[in-house]
Amino acid sequence: MNAIAFTSADTAPTPAANRAPAVKIGLDNLDFYYGRTHALKGVSLGFNDGEITAIIGPSGCGKSTLLRTINRIFELYPGQRATGTITLDGRNILEPAFSLSELRARVGMVFQKPTPFSLSIHDNVAFALRHYERLSRAEERERVETSLRQAALWDEVKDKLNVSALALSGGQQQRLCIARALAVRPEVVLLDEPTSALDPISTAKIEELLVEQAANFTFIIVTHNLQQAARLAHRTAFLLDGQLVEIGDREQIFVNPQNSRTRDYVTGRFG
Amino acid sequence: MIIAPGLLARRKTVNVIALIAATATTVFGLFWLAWILWTTFSQGAAALSPRLFTEMTPPPGSEGGLLNALFGSFVMVALGVVIGTPIGVLAGTYLAEYGRASKLANTIRFVNDILLSAPSILIGLFVYELVVAQQGHYSALAGGIALAIILIPVVVRTSDEALRLVPNQMREAALALGVPQWKVTTRIIYRAGVTGIMTGILLAVARISGETAPLLFTALGNQYWSADLNAPMANIPTAIYNYANAPQDEAHVLAWAGAFVITAFVLLLNIVVRFFLRTRTPR
Numbered sequence: 001m002n003a004i005a006f007t008s009a010d011t012a013p014t015p016a017a018n019r020a021p022a023v024k025i026g027l028d029n030l031d032f033y034y035g036r037t038h039a040l041k042g043v044s045l046g047f048n049d050g051e052i053t054a055i056i057g058p059s060g061c062g063k064s065t066l067l068r069t070i071n072r073i074f075e076l077y078p079g080q081r082a083t084g085t086i087t088l089d090g091r092n093i094l095e096p097a098f099s100l101s102e103l104r105a106r107v108g109m110v111f112q113k114p115t116p117f118s119l120s121i122h123d124n125v126a127f128a129l130r131h132y133e134r135l136s137r138a139e140e141r142e143r144v145e146t147s148l149r150q151a152a153l154w155d156e157v158k159d160k161l162n163v164s165a166l167a168l169s170g171g172q173q174q175r176l177c178i179a180r181a182l183a184v185r186p187e188v189v190l191l192d193e194p195t196s197a198l199d200p201i202s203t204a205k206i207e208e209l210l211v212e213q214a215a216n217f218t219f220i221i222v223t224h225n226l227q228q229a230a231r232l233a234h235r236t237a238f239l240l241d242g243q244l245v246e247i248g249d250r251e252q253i254f255v256n257p258q259n260s261r262t263r264d265y266v267t268g269r270f271g
Numbered sequence: 272m273i274i275a276p277g278l279l280a281r282r283k284t285v286n287v288i289a290l291i292a293a294t295a296t297t298v299f300g301l302f303w304l305a306w307i308l309w310t311t312f313s314q315g316a317a318a319l320s321p322r323l324f325t326e327m328t329p330p331p332g333s334e335g336g337l338l339n340a341l342f343g344s345f346v347m348v349a350l351g352v353v354i355g356t357p358i359g360v361l362a363g364t365y366l367a368e369y370g371r372a373s374k375l376a377n378t379i380r381f382v383n384d385i386l387l388s389a390p391s392i393l394i395g396l397f398v399y400e401l402v403v404a405q406q407g408h409y410s411a412l413a414g415g416i417a418l419a420i421i422l423i424p425v426v427v428r429t430s431d432e433a434l435r436l437v438p439n440q441m442r443e444a445a446l447a448l449g450v451p452q453w454k455v456t457t458r459i460i461y462r463a464g465v466t467g468i469m470t471g472i473l474l475a476v477a478r479i480s481g482e483t484a485p486l487l488f489t490a491l492g493n494q495y496w497s498a499d500l501n502a503p504m505a506n507i508p509t510a511i512y513n514y515a516n517a518p519q520d521e522a523h524v525l526a527w528a529g530a531f532v533i534t535a536f537v538l539l540l541n542i543v544v545r546f547f548l549r550t551r552t553p554r
Contacts, residue, residue: 073447104449115444118462127458128448177444184448 021048024218025070025188030084032065039065041242047188052210052219054233056226058270062242063222067190070220071107072100088188105132108181112193114173116165121157124165124176125183132184143183151179152209171202178206182213191221195228207232226266230254238262308534315531318524328494328510328525331517337529339496343411343504347490348480350415355422356472362423363430368456380431387424394420395485403489411504414490418479425478429471433464466548473544477537483508507533
């Protein structure tokens with residue numbers, strides 16, 4: 001890789017050094033089915049509070065599926081179901097009694113393709129905000145600005161907040177989607193290959209903002225890009241055929257993997 | 272790669288034949304349309320006069336205009352749109368957003384397609400039984416209802432299709448914010464599909480503004496001015512029908528004028544739809 005890799009890596013993960021990280025989201029014996037297809041098999045792992053955790057693995061290994069269980073977005077599609085437990089601060093979110101609205105307010109999501117709504121830039125960010133909170137116009141503007149700043153987009157759009165979001169470039173649209181997700185102040189943000197459709201400069205901007213914001217949120221990022229995982233993540237989980245092979249810090253996964261399959265994957269022997 | 276010369280020549284011949292056949296059938300189809308338009312416009316344009324828009328329909332044998340019929344058509348088409356559009360759009364929303372691929376939704380789509388091609392005279396008779404026979408008299412309201420029943424399946428179909436064209440990722444992205452589905456549908460999905468929905472409504476308006484059969488049995492027609500929804504009302508299609516059937520030349524002129532006005536309106540509406548599509552489609 002290039003210089004970006006170095007700068008990001010140098011500024012990136014060193015938070016949990018002096019405190020024991022708390023588990024924000026815990027998966028316990030999670031199974032997932034698309035109809036009869038068994039996509040996740042007994043996955044158990046924890047995502048730490050205030051850290052970036054990357055999920056890597058070859059296509060079809062269940063990375064995105066895993067992510068989509070955490071905010072129960074899979075429930076949109078009949079025939080998809082998850083068994084086992086996923087805890088958010090100790091409470092099982094797979095219980096039907098767990099409010100979807102609460103879950104999704106606390107666990108935001110950013111998708112692979114930018115999905116701006118056909119609304120103005122301001123309204124895109126304010127859309128969910130208005131649903132959860134009663135804010136004055138001034139407070140709303142402030143929250144929108146904060147979110148856009150967090151997503152490193154403010155300087156580029158501050159003069160055209162009323163312009164349609166569809167007029168932004170792909171990279172800007174994706175940062176807008178991140179701002180939109182951050183606006184409701186979630187505790188966890190799920191990112192499903194958020195940069196795979198973007199150019200290197202936009203990718204660098206998004207990586208930078210994730211590193212900057214890492215302390216304020218729990219980020220879980222699915223990526224095909226091993227360098228990205230190495231640059232960003234405090235911990236990386238390697239998934240293969242719907243099973244968790246190994247999870248560990250950068251050193252463990254990328255330099256000194258415990259499992260031979262992890263070693264084969266990160267050294268490019270398959271995948 | 273070398274293609275055998277015989278093969279190449281053969282393909283070229285087949286290609287020319289296919290091209291000629293396709294072009295010829297297109298020309299054949301368009302020829303009749305052009306002829307109809309030409310007759311309507313040449314005969315209709317000659318019949319145009321300001322009196323058309325200022326005077327009432329005359330009794331057979333005298334001169335007059337089409338003011339009451341134009342007004343009546345406008346009122347009943349508007350009535351059809353007001354009654355039919357909400358039902359059509361909401362039903363389309365059910366199919367695209369809630370029912371999706373369920374058996375019920377697919378059954379409704381199938382039945383809706385049958386309704387879409389139901390002969391309009393049947394719909395006229397149906398509303399005659401349903402409204403006119405019950406009330407004991409013809410009325411503009413019955414005409415509006417009949418037009419609404421013709422409009423509904425068109426709007427259901429186009430709304431359903433317009434909403435299903437909205438990418439699923441947008442639904443997921445909006446629902447992932449924890450916003451309930453009704454809000455996602457009304458605030459986000461409608462906005463993304465508005466062009467298609469509006470197009471469907473305008474096309475449905477074009478369709479019902481020329482319908483004659485359902486109005487013959489419901490609104491009947493009226494030689495005089497009437498703005499009473501509960502009474503028979505004049506309208507362009509039945510005026511054309513009556514004047515074209517009359518023996519007098521003055522009546523034929525009025526029939527041509529009516530045909531011209533309605534054709535021009537439908538044509539204009541189609542152009543507006545295309546313009547709308549071009550300007551409102553993002554990217």
